[in-house]
Amino acid sequence: MFRQFGRDKSLLLYKYVISYLIIFLIPYITISTIFYQVSVQNLRDEIVNSNIDKIEQVIDITDSRMKELKNIATRVSLDHRLTPYMLEQPYNSKQAIEELTSYKVSSSIVDELYLYYHGEEQIYSPRGTSSINTFIENTYQFKDEEEIKLRTLMEAVTKPVIYPVETISSKKDPQQIIAYLYPIPINSSVNYGTVTFFVKDLTFKKLIEKVLGDFKGNMYIFNEKKELLTSSNKGEKLDIDYLNQFDLDKTGVINKKINNEDYSLVTIHSEYSDWTYMTAMPTNQFYERMNTLKSSIVLILILIAAIGVIATIFMAIRQYQPIKNISQSIKVKKLEHTIKTKKKDELDRIRETIDTMYENSREMDKKIKVQQPLIRDQILSILLKGNVVNHEEMKELLADLELTFKGNHFFVVVVSFDNRITEHEMFKQKEKLLNKLMKVSSEYCQGFGVELVHDNGIALIVSTDGEGIQLEAQQRGFIDELSGLLADNLPSLPSVGVGNIYTGTDWINRSYIEANAALEYVLLHNRNIIYFGNVSKCNGDDKWYPSDAQAKFSQSLKQGDKIVAEETLKIIMQHVKEQGTSIYMLRAMCFDLINVVLKNMRELDLSYKTEDVKALVEFSSLSDLEYKINFMIASICEVVEVRKESHNSVLRDDILSFIEENYKEHTLSLEATAEYFHISTAYLSRFIKEQTGDTFTQYLWRLRKEEFKRQLIETDNTIKEIVLNIGYVDVANFTRKFKKVEGITPGQFRKQYGLKKAL
Numbered sequence: 001m002f003r004q005f006g007r008d009k010s011l012l013l014y015k016y017v018i019s020y021l022i023i024f025l026i027p028y029i030t031i032s033t034i035f036y037q038v039s040v041q042n043l044r045d046e047i048v049n050s051n052i053d054k055i056e057q058v059i060d061i062t063d064s065r066m067k068e069l070k071n072i073a074t075r076v077s078l079d080h081r082l083t084p085y086m087l088e089q090p091y092n093s094k095q096a097i098e099e100l101t102s103y104k105v106s107s108s109i110v111d112e113l114y115l116y117y118h119g120e121e122q123i124y125s126p127r128g129t130s131s132i133n134t135f136i137e138n139t140y141q142f143k144d145e146e147e148i149k150l151r152t153l154m155e156a157v158t159k160p161v162i163y164p165v166e167t168i169s170s171k172k173d174p175q176q177i178i179a180y181l182y183p184i185p186i187n188s189s190v191n192y193g194t195v196t197f198f199v200k201d202l203t204f205k206k207l208i209e210k211v212l213g214d215f216k217g218n219m220y221i222f223n224e225k226k227e228l229l230t231s232s233n234k235g236e237k238l239d240i241d242y243l244n245q246f247d248l249d250k251t252g253v254i255n256k257k258i259n260n261e262d263y264s265l266v267t268i269h270s271e272y273s274d275w276t277y278m279t280a281m282p283t284n285q286f287y288e289r290m291n292t293l294k295s296s297i298v299l300i301l302i303l304i305a306a307i308g309v310i311a312t313i314f315m316a317i318r319q320y321q322p323i324k325n326i327s328q329s330i331k332v333k334k335l336e337h338t339i340k341t342k343k344k345d346e347l348d349r350i351r352e353t354i355d356t357m358y359e360n361s362r363e364m365d366k367k368i369k370v371q372q373p374l375i376r377d378q379i380l381s382i383l384l385k386g387n388v389v390n391h392e393e394m395k396e397l398l399a400d401l402e403l404t405f406k407g408n409h410f411f412v413v414v415v416s417f418d419n420r421i422t423e424h425e426m427f428k429q430k431e432k433l434l435n436k437l438m439k440v441s442s443e444y445c446q447g448f449g450v451e452l453v454h455d456n457g458i459a460l461i462v463s464t465d466g467e468g469i470q471l472e473a474q475q476r477g478f479i480d481e482l483s484g485l486l487a488d489n490l491p492s493l494p495s496v497g498v499g500n501i502y503t504g505t506d507w508i509n510r511s512y513i514e515a516n517a518a519l520e521y522v523l524l525h526n527r528n529i530i531y532f533g534n535v536s537k538c539n540g541d542d543k544w545y546p547s548d549a550q551a552k553f554s555q556s557l558k559q560g561d562k563i564v565a566e567e568t569l570k571i572i573m574q575h576v577k578e579q580g581t582s583i584y585m586l587r588a589m590c591f592d593l594i595n596v597v598l599k600n601m602r603e604l605d606l607s608y609k610t611e612d613v614k615a616l617v618e619f620s621s622l623s624d625l626e627y628k629i630n631f632m633i634a635s636i637c638e639v640v641e642v643r644k645e646s647h648n649s650v651l652r653d654d655i656l657s658f659i660e661e662n663y664k665e666h667t668l669s670l671e672a673t674a675e676y677f678h679i680s681t682a683y684l685s686r687f688i689k690e691q692t693g694d695t696f697t698q699y700l701w702r703l704r705k706e707e708f709k710r711q712l713i714e715t716d717n718t719i720k721e722i723v724l725n726i727g728y729v730d731v732a733n734f735t736r737k738f739k740k741v742e743g744i745t746p747g748q749f750r751k752q753y754g755l756k757k758a759l
Helices: 002-007 011-078 085-090 090-105 132-139 143-157 201-212 288-337 346-385 391-400 424-438 470-487 505-518 531-540 546-560 564-579 583-603 611-618 623-664 670-676 681-692 696-714 717-723 731-742 747-759
Strands: 112-117 120-124 126-130 162-170 176-186 195-198 218-222 226-234 253-256 260-269 278-283 411-418 439-441 445-452 458-465 495-498 529-531
Touching: 002 253, 011 090, 011 112, 011 176, 011 195, 011 201, 011 218, 011 260, 011 278, 011 288, 085 090, 090 112, 090 120, 090 126, 112 132, 112 143, 120 132, 126 132, 126 623, 132 583, 143 162, 143 176, 143 195, 143 531, 176 505, 176 747, 195 201, 201 226, 288 346, 346 445, 346 458, 346 505, 346 681, 391 505, 411 470, 411 505, 424 439, 424 445, 424 458, 424 470, 424 681, 439 470, 445 470, 458 470, 458 505, 470 495, 495 505, 495 681, 505 529, 505 546, 505 564, 505 611, 505 670, 529 531, 531 546, 546 564, 546 583, 564 583, 583 611, 583 623, 611 623, 623 670, 623 696, 670 681, 670 696, 696 717, 696 731, 717 731, 731 747
Parallel strands: 495 529
Antiparallel strands: 112 120, 112 195, 120 126, 162 176, 176 195, 218 226, 218 278, 253 260, 260 278, 411 458, 411 495, 439 445, 445 458
């Protein structure tokens, strides 16, 4: 595939590749940049938050330890055994020393605890009682300036003080101790003593290092006076005085250059102790994980870019290949019929072909428009016959054909013209009316009509979106508007039968049977419009089965609708069973029902055997009679369906024979043929299309063209004479059309065929 990229010199291919690369790179670069920035920033925030979390853990630990010391100081100040009076008593003094010992061991960080009362020379601790000088000189070896400061604070401290005290060990190495002085009593304006805690710096360091774990940096703790209390160094030691130059009260991360190296300093202030906690780490080390991530992201993005570019080129070539194949195919076919005048690229050749296809598509649209009414009538006929198998597919077909019903309640109206349309003018009026009845709308109802050729009428499937008692009123409103439409377009009103209203498309055929049944009562009611619901009123005897059911049963047999016939028979038999009448009346109703079956068979011109009639009348029970009549129903409906198919075949043969006998007449037209067979031009057009695959005009042209070719070959008549003989008046128009279809003129056709015949 990629070898072709090097071989092809097509400018279109390069345009494809560049376009695809631009389409890929613009969103790729945008998304990659955003992804990179977001990823780095998220990791940066994660690193900062991680360091802050470690510091906050240290703060929590140290604050809790300071709270312990405060709690101990509070307990000491409130302990009655540690008052100056109690300490002066020898026996109580011993108990006080023991009590101080218990206070000391209650905290894990306290190295020494001392209790001092102002103005006294003694100081008390878990070790015992000693003078201040002895305590200062022997307990810890303080520097002179530290000794003076400590003595001063112990005598005059009025609030808790924490500060670092530097000592000198035996090895002359300075060691730092943190002194915590707490005045007693607590929360008093006048203090008479001081509780002093000494915490070794090493204790705090171990505590910090335990919390920090594998942290690779330095940590510093400053008191409220910015004095260094303790530090933990896992990196290069930094100048404390230099660190104090920074704003230690500001929480967050700052980057500074220290010792010619970039450092990241994280500072947090404790609200409880007023201490400041700081971590210091070289920036490269601080963001080490981020640098690793940056490298990984860049590597991944480069890999994705490489794959994307390769895939883009591959897809461009794949997309170009069909265009190249189409272009080459068009080029080869063009060379067979045309002379190449100038070089064109692939899109030009395809564009030229599309123009030709567009012209052809216009012809195809015409064919589709001819087919659509045929499909429409077939769908409506299927609904009338109740042959719907898949209702979901039927809904989709109705939507595609723009047959949109208003609601889910349906009824059928059958308009019968009987044999009244005979004259030419009346036929024209009927034609006009049929076009209007293809779609009839009212305020609440929507009706779609389909022509009933065999019954010389039209059926309207009407839908409404009403509910309950509104349905009947909406039905009558629609019929009134339909009656007005019929009166405006016909000199005399046709017969109109109206079926009952049902819910759902699968019950439309019931209403259709009822509408046909209602037509049989037009003469009895002396009205043009009959509702099937009023048919039952014709029967004056309430003890007989309903006349509307009988009419529906008869009509279902005539229509060959086995399902409706069996349903209606079941209703009639149930009614007969529920009458509770005498056996004689019961038998009379049964024989009347048998007579209905035989009467319809006679009207349908169906023969029946004596044995079949005998079996019917010799029924042993109502169930036996119902079974036997159902058997007759199946036979009758099967014959009716066969006859309908046969009638279509006869009609087709008659129409095609009529056209074949009269195609040479220039007066032959679709309208003349439709009037001859008493059917609408729309139905005839669709019928011919369905039977032959051609429209009426195409079929007529084919017959005339074949006769024209025959006479060109077998006669010496001139072209003009032949054209006139086959029913054409415009010779020039026929000649142009013949050349367009056959590719040669009539004269060339005669000459070419004559040459072949001579050979």
